[in-house]
Amino acid sequence: MQVTIFGTGYVGLVSGTCLAEVGHRVVCVDVDQAKIDGLERGVVPIYEPGLEPMVRANHAAGRLSFTTDAAGAVAGAEVIFIAVGTPPDDDGSADVRHVLEAARTIGRHLQAPAIVASKSTVPVGTADRVREAIAAELSARGVGIEFDVVSNPEFLKEGAAVEDCMRPDRIVIGSASEASIASLRRLYAPFNRNHDRIVSMDVRSAELTKYAANAMLAAKISFMNEIAGIAEKVGADVEQVRKGIGSDPRIGWHFIYPGAGYGGSCFPKDVKALARTAVQHGHEPLLLHAVEAVNERQKGHLFELMLRHYGGIDALRGKTVALWGLAFKPDTDDMREASSRRLLQQLWEAGARVRAFDPEAVREARRLFGERDDLVLCDSDHAALQGADALAVVTEWKQFRSPDFAALRRTLGDAAIFDGRNLYDPAEVEAAGIAYWGIGRGRSIRE
Numbered sequence: 001m002q003v004t005i006f007g008t009g010y011v012g013l014v015s016g017t018c019l020a021e022v023g024h025r026v027v028c029v030d031v032d033q034a035k036i037d038g039l040e041r042g043v044v045p046i047y048e049p050g051l052e053p054m055v056r057a058n059h060a061a062g063r064l065s066f067t068t069d070a071a072g073a074v075a076g077a078e079v080i081f082i083a084v085g086t087p088p089d090d091d092g093s094a095d096v097r098h099v100l101e102a103a104r105t106i107g108r109h110l111q112a113p114a115i116v117a118s119k120s121t122v123p124v125g126t127a128d129r130v131r132e133a134i135a136a137e138l139s140a141r142g143v144g145i146e147f148d149v150v151s152n153p154e155f156l157k158e159g160a161a162v163e164d165c166m167r168p169d170r171i172v173i174g175s176a177s178e179a180s181i182a183s184l185r186r187l188y189a190p191f192n193r194n195h196d197r198i199v200s201m202d203v204r205s206a207e208l209t210k211y212a213a214n215a216m217l218a219a220k221i222s223f224m225n226e227i228a229g230i231a232e233k234v235g236a237d238v239e240q241v242r243k244g245i246g247s248d249p250r251i252g253w254h255f256i257y258p259g260a261g262y263g264g265s266c267f268p269k270d271v272k273a274l275a276r277t278a279v280q281h282g283h284e285p286l287l288l289h290a291v292e293a294v295n296e297r298q299k300g301h302l303f304e305l306m307l308r309h310y311g312g313i314d315a316l317r318g319k320t321v322a323l324w325g326l327a328f329k330p331d332t333d334d335m336r337e338a339s340s341r342r343l344l345q346q347l348w349e350a351g352a353r354v355r356a357f358d359p360e361a362v363r364e365a366r367r368l369f370g371e372r373d374d375l376v377l378c379d380s381d382h383a384a385l386q387g388a389d390a391l392a393v394v395t396e397w398k399q400f401r402s403p404d405f406a407a408l409r410r411t412l413g414d415a416a417i418f419d420g421r422n423l424y425d426p427a428e429v430e431a432a433g434i435a436y437w438g439i440g441r442g443r444s445i446r447e
């Protein structure tokens, strides 16, 4: 099928590439000329495993192209996806300005009947606004062309986006039109073999489904972080508790890892936006507010542990902390809402210096923070330790999982590890003569 995608961010680029990979002809449109030029040369602006070779192969095969020419891209498309960004507004609600701008552009250039599918995470009711925006442009042109607006939210995870897109666990399609659902079934048929993954529903339910999925996952994390806080106080180990509850299929093993808090481009923004939608419609979102509040507190928790270890903020002045991990999670260079950013800020305010390493996000950190005396960006985990007094880990990259604790004991001036992702066995660390501080691991608390 002939597909056009507005927006070459995470969702647009990955979806477009995967649709091309299964044989559709895909045109990706973006207003950013430099980005489009780069993509035409095979330069992928984000780090996502497997994406770059796939972009290049499909581009070379003529199935995937990039353009700023919206008119040409809209004209021949059977399905037009809107996958532009929805950044948070000042009040936390999702800003749909770019979505509506894309809708108007579609309305200005539509030549033949098409399905407009919204992939961006948008507040409930946005599909109606998209429909109105397109209809207004068509009537201004004095033409009557049939179109349908469908909600088709994307559930891909950064770092596994290509895999998620090629092997989706479900494909949600929100539309009142049987014909639109049938067309999207045809589009997604290559991803829908063996068993039917398509869940069709009304438009508003599809829009809410995306928020519900992310808010539920964020709630699981905040719940475990709450339990971790209690475990710390009562002298229990949340890691044992996690193992004790995960085998119940109603709870499950996924997303019950306590840690330094959730970050990224989705959870913080979507929980806020859903709470905002609830308030706007007269529902007080008590649980969503709590999910957010717990996460805010959690992002500062590793620093709290440092204060306890050092006996107050003054003792941190002049210390050098090695920081392993900058990205909000492994396998990405994304630092949006990353817990590392809060910790860096707190350490700098306390007068400490940081030597940081991340396998992918060092360049992003340099872009965010520039040159400063209290930050050294290192090119290996080993280099970050040189001259450091303590080690803090905030991203669970595989390569941080089994360090040589005896060597760490010799290197770290104060022989202390602050493990923001519970990667290590406290007994093993302590046996090496290093003080261990983890999340919710009451057994090692020294009051």
Ligand code: UDX
Pocket: 154, 155, 156, 157, 158, 159, 214, 217, 221, 254, 255, 256, 257, 258, 259, 260, 261, 262, 263, 264, 265, 266, 267, 328, 329
């Ligand atoms: C998320 C959703 O998983 C995805 O379905 C949706 O489409 C977009 O939002 P993503 O933001 O890429 O994806 O990251 P995810 O892997 O979900 O992790 C989010 C954050 O939660 C990370 O900071 C991670 O460290 C944290 N996390 C995750 C925990 O603290 N504990 C867990 O048990 C799981």
